[in-house]
Amino acid sequence: MNKDTPLTKSGKLRALLESSELEFIMEAHNGISAQIVEQAGFKGIWGSGLAMSAQFGVRDSNEISWTQIVDMLEFMSDATEIPILLDGDTGYGNFNNMRRLVKKLEQREIAGVCIEDKLFPKTNSFIDGERQPLADIDEFCGKIKAGKDSQDDPDFCIVARVEALIAGWGIKEALRRAEAYHEAGADGILIHSKLSQANEVLEFAHEWGNRSPLVIVPTIYYSTPTDIFRNANINLVIWANHMVRAAVASMEKISTDIYASESVIDVEDNIAPVNKLFSLQGAAELSEAQERYLRPKNSETRAIVLAASHGHALGELTDDKPKVMLSVGGKTVLRHLLDEFKNQNINKVTLVAGYKPEAIDTSGIEMKINKDYATTGELVSLAVVVSEFHDDMIITYGDLLFRSYILRDLLESDGEIVAVIDSTVENENYSGSPDYAYCSEEEDRTIFKRDVFLNHVSEEKNTSSGAPTGRWIGMLRVRGQGRQWIEEAIDKLKTHENYRQMSLADLLNQVIQQNHPVKVLYINGHWIDINALADIDRAGDFTKL
Ligand code: SPV
Numbered sequence: 001m002n003k004d005t006p007l008t009k010s011g012k013l014r015a016l017l018e019s020s021e022l023e024f025i026m027e028a029h030n031g032i033s034a035q036i037v038e039q040a041g042f043k044g045i046w047g048s049g050l051a052m053s054a055q056f057g058v059r060d061s062n063e064i065s066w067t068q069i070v071d072m073l074e075f076m077s078d079a080t081e082i083p084i085l086l087d088g089d090t091g092y093g094n095f096n097n098m099r100r101l102v103k104k105l106e107q108r109e110i111a112g113v114c115i116e117d118k119l120f121p122k123t124n125s126f127i128d129g130e131r132q133p134l135a136d137i138d139e140f141c142g143k144i145k146a147g148k149d150s151q152d153d154p155d156f157c158i159v160a161r162v163e164a165l166i167a168g169w170g171i172k173e174a175l176r177r178a179e180a181y182h183e184a185g186a187d188g189i190l191i192h193s194k195l196s197q198a199n200e201v202l203e204f205a206h207e208w209g210n211r212s213p214l215v216i217v218p219t220i221y222y223s224t225p226t227d228i229f230r231n232a233n234i235n236l237v238i239w240a241n242h243m244v245r246a247a248v249a250s251m252e253k254i255s256t257d258i259y260a261s262e263s264v265i266d267v268e269d270n271i272a273p274v275n276k277l278f279s280l281q282g283a284a285e286l287s288e289a290q291e292r293y294l295r296p297k298n299s300e301t302r303a304i305v306l307a308a309s310h311g312h313a314l315g316e317l318t319d320d321k322p323k324v325m326l327s328v329g330g331k332t333v334l335r336h337l338l339d340e341f342k343n344q345n346i347n348k349v350t351l352v353a354g355y356k357p358e359a360i361d362t363s364g365i366e367m368k369i370n371k372d373y374a375t376t377g378e379l380v381s382l383a384v385v386v387s388e389f390h391d392d393m394i395i396t397y398g399d400l401l402f403r404s405y406i407l408r409d410l411l412e413s414d415g416e417i418v419a420v421i422d423s424t425v426e427n428e429n430y431s432g433s434p435d436y437a438y439c440s441e442e443e444d445r446t447i448f449k450r451d452v453f454l455n456h457v458s459e460e461k462n463t464s465s466g467a468p469t470g471r472w473i474g475m476l477r478v479r480g481q482g483r484q485w486i487e488e489a490i491d492k493l494k495t496h497e498n499y500r501q502m503s504l505a506d507l508l509n510q511v512i513q514q515n516h517p518v519k520v521l522y523i524n525g526h527w528i529d530i531n532a533l534a535d536i537d538r539a540g541d542f543t544k545l
């Protein structure tokens with residue numbers, strides 16, 4: 001930044017007032033309009049009394065309280081970097097009210113205040129201006145002095161607004177007052193006029209010379225070319241009410257159009273997109289902060305659900321839908337699964353479908369298809385979503401129902417790959433072909449649990465590795481390097497002649513064969529998978545427990 005650029009808002013306002021160039025500030029009346037003014041390039045904001053009253057739907061006659069104004073200014077100031085000059089009416093009372101006002105404005109980083117020499121409660125200068133009594137000059141000078149004496153920041157600006165021309169007193173009185181206010185310490189003079197030509201303002205400017213910064217409000221004499229002001233000893237132009245008028249005109253049009261057409265189709269392209277609001281509100285910053293401070297546990301975890309097969313053993317039940325869409329205990333199997341994921345904050349779920357994908361309710365999931373589901377095994381289904389793999393994921397069969405603690409414990413377990421193993425080797429109700437797990441140790445029921453690793457998974461009950469220590473339930477956690485191990489194992493198995501028929505058990509065995517550890521999370525029952533008709537009733541009972 002240029003070393004001469006003031007850093008404080010009050011410093012910036014003072015620089016505008018004292019600039020050798022003609023400067024401009026624009027009205028704003030709330031946080032969003034203040035931001036829009038800043039984004040348009042304006043170097044300052046006019047906190048207009050008229051506009052703020054109007055946006056509250058009341059008159060510009062001190063019907064809103066000064067604290068309501070200060071509250072609004074706080075939003076405007078928080079939302080912007082450019083200085084705000086408050087239209088402070090008469091200072092909302094006498095010298096004492098003025099002192100308190102200045103303190104409160106400084107606390108909110110409002111750069112300055114303009115007060116006008118009328119009586120509280122005031123009325124807008126363009127409504128019966130001649131009938132409005134002017135303040136006693138000495139009393140008004142006392143107010144200016146009190147304000148100047150109570151400011152802590154030397155750059156805070158107090159602009160004195162002369163209403164003599166509005167009230168019909170003429171140039172002489174205007175100059176007399178301006179001089180007194182200047183003497184009292186005002187940082188600038190605002191000369192106001194309600195004529196449609198700038199003549200009296202220009203005459204005043206001419207007489208005033210460069211005694212102190214001069215500010216004008218060309219609301220009524222708007223047709224005067226700006227260069228005339230530029231050449232007339234004027235420092236600052238206030239566009240005093242154009243944001244609120246623009247908003248009113250636009251809102252009126254849009255509201256009438258929508259009412260008449262009973263539709264928003266034709267207006268959509270003529271109004272700001274919702275994303276524009278988000279951007280003005282700084283929504284992106286909040287999302288970022290949420291990532292930093294509020295990232296819920298497991299929110300990065302994704303789930304992959306394998307649900308491609310037909311499930312022939314279920315007979316007619318799967319004639320028109322895959323297993324995951326069977327209803328159990330009032331919900332589909334898939335819904336049970338998704339609810340378990342949701343309970344653990346896992347919201348990104350990819351499901352690999354194959355048989356009758358059109359019957360799957362895809363709300364809350366992303367669906368991918370293994371089109372060769374009828375002739376391939378689970379491994380091919382998993383390979384369909386390799387591109388969806390993530391550094392933290394659960395891979396599971398879609399026909400599993402389980403108690404919530406199983407997924408919770410799996411998410412809390414550490415290890416690059418963790419397999420959930422039921423330590424009950426035999427289960428007479430089990431209808432499928434079990435994946436017997438051969439682990440480094442049997443389940444240890446003491447509190448001093450040691451890490452257990454999977455050695456092998458097999459449909460064979462007794463293999464050369466000895467007796468099984470449990471059954472794999474079809475659920476895995478994969479994290480960190482584990483993802484790479486799985487990808488490498490898939491690549492390796494792809495070269496195998498049986499690849500198309502391979503299962504996830506083959507994948508686990510391959511990972512282990514490549515010397516990567518697969519940790520075991522032992523459980524004791526509390527899950528069920530749906531393979532045959534008998535399982536449907538059992539699953540119904542399971543969900544009721
Ligand atoms: C305001 O913006 O509230 C002003 C300027 O005081 S004017 O309405 O032109 O009087």
Ligand code: MG
Nearest residue numbers: 048049050087
């Ligand atoms: Mg005003």
